[in-house]
Amino acid sequence: MVHAVKPEEHIVVTSDDAALEYDRLIVATGLAPRMYAAWDGVGVGLPGVISFTNLDEATQLRALQGGGRAVVFGDTLPALQMVQAASALGLEVTYLAAGERILPNVLDDDASQIVANRMRAAGVQLVWTAAVAGIVQKDEKACGVRLADGKVYSADIVGACASYEPAADFLPGGAAALRIAEDLSTPWEHVWAAGDVVGDEPPFNWLRAWRQGERAALAACGSPVPASPGRSTVHVLNCQAMGLSLAAIGQTVVPYRSGPTELRTDVVGEFYKKLVFSADDRLIGALLVGNIAEAGALEEAVKMGVGRADLDPLLLKQLFEPTYRPQYLGVQCPVCRHEIQLEPDAKAGDRVTCPICGVDFELAEGEQGLQVKATH
Structure with missing residues (x-):
């Protein structure tokens, strides 16, 4: 594990005090769980509490296979991944959703309902508008989650997956000093950053991390780097939620009477597609659930701000005419x-x-x- 980076000396110091010299350094340490100071120090770090972001925590969950109770909270991808993994292992799972939708900044009501139905089909208990007030402990180990209304959900393992921050405490000045430019360079010479440690939204975006990792590696090797910026202003989330393929591009949630308009399909089983247009009829977002073959074309259209009238007619046919022979595969x-x-x-x-x-x-x-x- 990295203990410190000394950019002026081009040295990385590990937790066992080994000093590793470098010519070029790429920081790709991702995110770390944020401590819950408001809970009197009880939270991440307590035995029985995991954030589901590393192999050791996945091993802790697997140790309960076939029995036990898991309580998970957080509007994040790690929360959904832990819910899916725990239910697949045969645990009794309760998911505490902070609001009335799953991933409320990404999924609208219809998309959230599709994922929620998947959860219920897997035997997961869903609790909406659950305001988590703290983690209950016994014998210095977590044993449940307490809500603001006093209700306690007992657990053998707790998934505290609500809040994360860039894992960069080992850098001079910590995460606060990590200022990342559009080309992924940092304030320190010959040091680049890529992936979730960059801090772009939405977090836990593996596709974006791969793209940034490639760009940072090319820069570190002195190779030509694509002209497009390493940090895209268009948020793209390509993932799975309870085993369902999901792509969210740009703005996918439209508050009531806020200006943007939507063009959507009906929900057919577990398939759902939606486009979001600005007040001047430019494409600013897309949400695909169940089938995401058009995601690449839509991402480019959102980045370019293509007008509704200028969208590829074949793309629109594939999105909104179920019987149309697909061109995007x-x-x-x-x-x-x-x-x-x-x-x-x-x-x-x-x-x-x-x-x-x-x-x-x-x-x-x-x-x-x-x-x-x-x-x-």
């Missing part, structure tokens, strides 16, 4: 079942990487079009 990852969006010119022999599980595949021709096969 995706393939299912055989490992995690996430739908991997393909480029329009994708062909057999191309290599693709799943943005969820990170496994590399090669495209091959199948009976119903392109499919994936493992690479060696």
